[in-house]
Amino acid sequence: MTVLVTPKALANQTVRDFKMLIDGKWISGNAAPIERVAPSHGVVVSRFQAGSKADALRAIAAARKAFDTGPWPRMTASERSAILLKAADLIAARADELAYLDAIEAGKPISQVKGEIAGSVDIWRYAAALARDLHGESYNTLGDGTLGVVLREAIGVVSIITPWNFPFLIVGQKLPFALAAGCTCVVKPSELTSGSTIVLGEILQEAGVPDGVVNIVTGTGAEVGAIMTAHPDVDMVSFTGSTGVGKLTMTNAAQTLKKVSLELGGKNPQIVFPDADLDAFIDAAVFGAYFNAGECCNAGSRLILHKSIASDVVARVAALAKHVKVGDPLDPTTQVGAIITPQHFDKIAGYVAAAKSAGAEVAHGGGALDLGMGQFMAPTILSQVTPGMTVAREEVFGPVLSVLTFDTAEEAIEIANSIDYGLSAGVWSKDFDTCLTIGRRIRAGTVWMNTFMDGASELPFGGYKQSGLGRELGRHAVEDYTETKTLNMHIGSRTNWWMPRT
Incomplete structure (x- = not known):
């Protein structure tokens, strides 16, 4: 049976007010909230906090502290994996709520969004598996006096900026892999479609993610996104959006030579x-x-x-x-x-x-x-x-x-x-x-x-030329959120470089 919701009926429903998540606490901003008008019905359906530069700075500081001194990067891979698997289960349990938010805020067909939520659950579970498979390399072939070990370490604090067209799916292509690697994050969803990402914050708290590991700041790119891409305490930026804004993001990140992952436009x-x-x-x-x-x-x-x-x-x-x-x-x-x-x-x-x-x-x-x-x-x-x-x-x-x-x-x-x-x-x-x-x-x-727009969590996604930098998904996705470190170990006595003259 077809069920149509009139603008009047939707307007009679309670408008949902959302807060921001910073250092494990749900907070309000100091400015008037952003009201989201449903593109399909023309009535206000959600209110988001208009985050400020100060809010973004607090979130970055929380993520920095959580990475430098908190437990998350120091957990075993199996411990992080277990939390990500629990998050996936909780996402599945709240799938109808998440789908409704994306449908009404973005104007997306509800049947389509339910498929996206299911796909996202699969991605979270895949990332949980990759957490336990992240490893480095060893070189025992460098001679009797040398042993080389290459470590993969979490890169640090990651700014994640997501667009309005796939609000929940795209944060799922980034955040679980960053968490699997041991990173801490500041997430800024689009100010048009923030609802499902904020609910994800609730889910991650319930799953056991420690305070400060995931911070969610809502607001505009000019007010919040700019500082997230430029601040020296951020080690990496993962951005999905237009090519124009992607270029601006890269320019901001270049000031401190951050690692940048960009998924941008296409004309396919x-x-x-x-x-x-x-x-x-x-x-x-x-x-x-x-x-x-x-x-x-x-x-x-x-x-x-x-x-x-x-x-x-x-x-x-x-x-x-x-x-x-x-x-x-x-x-x-x-x-x-x-x-x-x-x-x-x-x-x-x-x-x-x-x-x-x-x-x-x-x-x-x-x-x-x-x-x-x-x-x-x-x-x-x-x-x-x-x-x-x-x-x-x-x-x-x-x-x-x-x-x-x-x-x-x-x-x-x-x-x-x-x-x-x-x-x-x-x-x-x-x-x-x-x-x-x-x-x-x-x-x-x-x-x-002989097909089009098929996909799977195992297959890398990203573009050539001005469609972006780097790849999401696939077996190497967790590695994108790491740095490599070489440990060059000398065994036994070492020959002196300086020899005394006779």
């Missing part, structure tokens, strides 16, 4: 050859373009189609797009929810208008949907797009699919690699020689073959 191509399974591809194209309303760095926002099949594919994608259900995120049958803010909606609409002016044609959608509440955009397809158009080169971050064409494989590779991003890509052909040849030449961190 799907290259389709005439022999592809088009039935499978059509579904993947619609999913890749409109999943999470296109507000996804991994969105398959560029179709690069062989000219012989382009017209047919565009028509079939448009036909399927008509059946995509856009609407109330709290309706379990909804597939595409609301656009995050009115300002972002205007930005997406601006890209569509500019593309039309440049000669692109709207094959489907192209504008707002009036559902009587919130801000919703129709799934949009732009055909007749050329590689030089802005809409073919920049990340729109909305439900807009750009269609380009090619004659030869070389041309397809050139189009795919011609932009500043290199996060992910897809190749579609029944000839696996074609898939592997194209896949090896695409400059992207992930290349899917």
Whole structure:
């Protein structure tokens, strides 16, 4: 049964007020709280503390103390692993609450978010396993007088800054691995979607994470994020967001030469050859373009189609797009929810208008949907797009699919690699020689073959070029939060360098 929640009904529910977590205590800020208006219903649903620079400084100091003198880095790996496993169980127990918060604050379909929470539980459990597998190296081959041991030590205090499009999933791609390594953290979620991350703070306290190990400061990037990326007591910054803000983050971190991990934007191509399974591809194209309303760095926002099949594919994608259900995120049958803010909606609409002016044609959608509440955009397809158009080169971050064409494989590779991003890509052909040849030449961190946007906790995720630095997930994810230290041990007597003259 479809369950619709009207703005009036939602407004009658209690608005949830959240606090910040600093050094094990839940505190309020000194400024007026940030009110989050649900993008789907247009009513206030959450209030977050407007954290200040002073709050960020207290959180950094707490994390520094917890790392330098607290028990967390000194626990055995099995002890940290047990706490992370308990956290995973508690996340699963509160999955409905977490899913509701992400759905209503971000405008995401509730069914989709429940899948993201389940995925996050798996990531926390995977990180718990990696905690016990973190190890260094030994070298017993350096001669009778030398033994070399390479240690992996937690890097220290980590600032974790997460975006609004996957509020709970993305903090789960960072925080458990940092904790598994023995680090302490300051977390700043987006000021638009902080609720689920704050609940995570409650969960971690219940799981047994000591005070000061995880601190959560809400607020804006200018007020809170800037000091988190620049402060000398922070040893590493892990940031997910736009490429522009990623560059600013890197600039701030460079002042003290911090380690930086950046997961940034994407303009991801799907290259389709005439022999592809088009039935499978059509579904993947619609999913890749409109999943999470296109507000996804991994969105398959560029179709690069062989000219012989382009017209047919565009028509079939448009036909399927008509059946995509856009609407109330709290309706379990909804597939595409609301656009995050009115300002972002205007930005997406601006890209569509500019593309039309440049000669692109709207094959489907192209504008707002009036559902009587919130801000919703129709799934949009732009055909007749050329590689030089802005809409073919920049990340729109909305439900807009750009269609380009090619004659030869070389041309397809050139189009795919011609932009500043290199996060992910897809190749579609029944000839696996074609898939592997194209896949090896695409400059992207992930290349899917005859599928799109699949993933697993074991598989690294990250991009080439301006899509970021470093990788998340995978068996080396915990190592990213460590430093290596060489212990060079001399055995027996040592030959003097200075010899007295006779």
